[in-house]
Amino acid sequence: MNEHVIQQTDNIEKHTLSNKLLANISKFRELGLIVFIVILCAFIQWRNSSFLTIENINDMITNAAILSILAVGMMLVLVTRGIDLSIGAIIALSGMICAQLVSQFSLNPLLIILIGIVIGIVCGVLNGVLIAKIGILPIIATLALMNVFRGLTYRISNGEWVSSYQMTDSFLSIATGKVFGINNLIVIAIVIYIIFYYVINHTVIGRQIYAVGSNPESAKVSGINENKILILVYSTLGGLSGLAGVLWVSKFASAQGDTATGYELTVIAVCILGGVSIAGGAGKVSGVLLGALLLGILQNALPLLNVSPFWQTGIQGAIILIAVILNTLVKRSVDRNNLVRRKI
Amino acid sequence: MNNKSLAEENYLPNNLANKKEFSLKSFFLQWEWLLILILFLVFIINSILSPYFLDANSLLGATSTFLDKAFIVFPMALIMIMRDIDISVGSTVALSGVVMATVYNSFGFPMEIAILVCLAVGALCGLINGLLIVKFKELSAVIVTLGTMILFRGIAYIILEDQASGNFPDWFNYFGWGTAGNIPFILIAFIIVAIVFTLLLHKTTFGRNVYAIGSNPTASRFSGVSVDKIRVIVFVLAGVMAAVTAIFLASRMGSTRPNVASGYELEVITMAALGGISTVGGKGRMLGTILAVFIIGFLQYGLGLINIPSQTLLIIIGALLILAVATPKLKLPKFLLRK
Numbered sequence: 001m002n003e004h005v006i007q008q009t010d011n012i013e014k015h016t017l018s019n020k021l022l023a024n025i026s027k028f029r030e031l032g033l034i035v036f037i038v039i040l041c042a043f044i045q046w047r048n049s050s051f052l053t054i055e056n057i058n059d060m061i062t063n064a065a066i067l068s069i070l071a072v073g074m075m076l077v078l079v080t081r082g083i084d085l086s087i088g089a090i091i092a093l094s095g096m097i098c099a100q101l102v103s104q105f106s107l108n109p110l111l112i113i114l115i116g117i118v119i120g121i122v123c124g125v126l127n128g129v130l131i132a133k134i135g136i137l138p139i140i141a142t143l144a145l146m147n148v149f150r151g152l153t154y155r156i157s158n159g160e161w162v163s164s165y166q167m168t169d170s171f172l173s174i175a176t177g178k179v180f181g182i183n184n185l186i187v188i189a190i191v192i193y194i195i196f197y198y199v200i201n202h203t204v205i206g207r208q209i210y211a212v213g214s215n216p217e218s219a220k221v222s223g224i225n226e227n228k229i230l231i232l233v234y235s236t237l238g239g240l241s242g243l244a245g246v247l248w249v250s251k252f253a254s255a256q257g258d259t260a261t262g263y264e265l266t267v268i269a270v271c272i273l274g275g276v277s278i279a280g281g282a283g284k285v286s287g288v289l290l291g292a293l294l295l296g297i298l299q300n301a302l303p304l305l306n307v308s309p310f311w312q313t314g315i316q317g318a319i320i321l322i323a324v325i326l327n328t329l330v331k332r333s334v335d336r337n338n339l340v341r342r343k344i
Numbered sequence: 345m346n347n348k349s350l351a352e353e354n355y356l357p358n359n360l361a362n363k364k365e366f367s368l369k370s371f372f373l374q375w376e377w378l379l380i381l382i383l384f385l386v387f388i389i390n391s392i393l394s395p396y397f398l399d400a401n402s403l404l405g406a407t408s409t410f411l412d413k414a415f416i417v418f419p420m421a422l423i424m425i426m427r428d429i430d431i432s433v434g435s436t437v438a439l440s441g442v443v444m445a446t447v448y449n450s451f452g453f454p455m456e457i458a459i460l461v462c463l464a465v466g467a468l469c470g471l472i473n474g475l476l477i478v479k480f481k482e483l484s485a486v487i488v489t490l491g492t493m494i495l496f497r498g499i500a501y502i503i504l505e506d507q508a509s510g511n512f513p514d515w516f517n518y519f520g521w522g523t524a525g526n527i528p529f530i531l532i533a534f535i536i537v538a539i540v541f542t543l544l545l546h547k548t549t550f551g552r553n554v555y556a557i558g559s560n561p562t563a564s565r566f567s568g569v570s571v572d573k574i575r576v577i578v579f580v581l582a583g584v585m586a587a588v589t590a591i592f593l594a595s596r597m598g599s600t601r602p603n604v605a606s607g608y609e610l611e612v613i614t615m616a617a618l619g620g621i622s623t624v625g626g627k628g629r630m631l632g633t634i635l636a637v638f639i640i641g642f643l644q645y646g647l648g649l650i651n652i653p654s655q656t657l658l659i660i661i662g663a664l665l666i667l668a669v670a671t672p673k674l675k676l677p678k679f680l681l682r683k
Contacts (some may be wrong), residue, residue, distance in 0.1 A: 023526065083486065136669045137623045139429065143610055144669075147662030154655030229455050257655070262606070265490060309506045314498025321476075321491035328482050
């Protein structure tokens, strides 16, 4: 009799132990990402010693800055169970309008950034109204507006590029300038991340966004204005895309009709890598940041490893699929363990 | 109940709607009539703007320029009726086309075998999508096909890098442009595929099951519909049709590249949604989809005749898509509704 009891408690202990481990894995998903990034960095450094130099790291983070700015906005949209396919087109539109303004009136760079953000917000509000007020599925509404924005960009540009010689130095210095020795793009990204971290985790609005995403019905019942939150989320992402458009044009010193085509998918991929659930309600700023870093490292490292540039897309796709599937498997075993614990 | 929307009222597939309550009003309130009206408008406006538009030969000839991607619309309609979505079809077109060209040019197989390989690759891509979606139900079709979209395109780049591959035999190149009498081969192929898919969706158990899955996946599983099998089959169909598109595209262009057909998925989804396929599943008919294909196609052709840049078409397609999806959601005035 006694032995039996002891055996049982033994079993329970074993279960709780493995359970704790699994729970921790899922809890510290970010830890897994960090470990993966560290291993990846070590591997790349071993193959090519010019990887972990300050110059290269600076380059790498500068390149990842625009991506990470967009990813944090996309996270909010995904958290509300939405998706936004129009951001590539918004980047192109705001970039093109701003580049043309600069080439004609040579405006102050800060004013240009402001104009870019406003253009983005207008586009985002359009998305939000179609989705919240009329009730069109996010994927369809943003797909339609993607076409509209992209078409507008071509119409405005007449199929011509705005090249670097038409831009003022002060505009180009938005992306090349430095604050305390750190590239402006990185500074902007850091400021945005601090603001978003605070708003998402420590304000009522931030928590309401998660509430709408995890259970729209109960959110409505508890008095959250779902429409307001949806429009807010899409216009925020729109504003960030408008900002990214200005930064993009300034960084690459050219504005084209097909700027950032398909970039929305890279941004969504970053969010998925960072653990944002496309079913809504789940996602962390830290995860998204790590996801952006991971993709930034990959894009920077593949040329250093002498991997043909033509392999890059394939490797990116494979990593996204593997990450998503691994995530599902871990989650499943955690859930199964929770069930076993409940049975005992 | 006066606030019933047009969607609830008229989107039920024929065979599910209550046929006893046939009324003229509801018959004419169907989405397809609106589409026919739009198609007429497109024709009228185009023929006013350009005297060259209304010419039977050139209209028939025009079909061969826009019908290639239309093959994918049919399986996409099935997928959307089942509440899924497939955004990897454009990449599947590229990959299967690239493999076909490589098998023919680099491995020296005859073109007939290369075409079969192309279809097989398309089917395989669809199978991968379907299996991943069925095995990992936690993931939505959006994520899975987003991943495979990047992966398939990536493999196409790995195979051909930035090269174009062509040099197909003459009969193959003739395939995309050729005509029987005045009717292009591609139009004949399109009509055959359209009939097959219409029968499949509206006249078979398979089609009924697709509707059932879209209306209520859980209920249909409990009532004995093998949901997983049907979902996989439909995704395989999408892959095969993408391969058919790849064949016609390669034949018309005379060569293929890894970057062809990017953005096709969006055009195809636009056509399906404009055709009245509900984006929340369970509703929509093939007839509307076919009409939508011709609306967008002739719009494109007509705008081309009067030298309006194709980018303007993007704006029009986007606006059409919004109108198409928003209209059924707007509340109709009371007198238009059945009691």
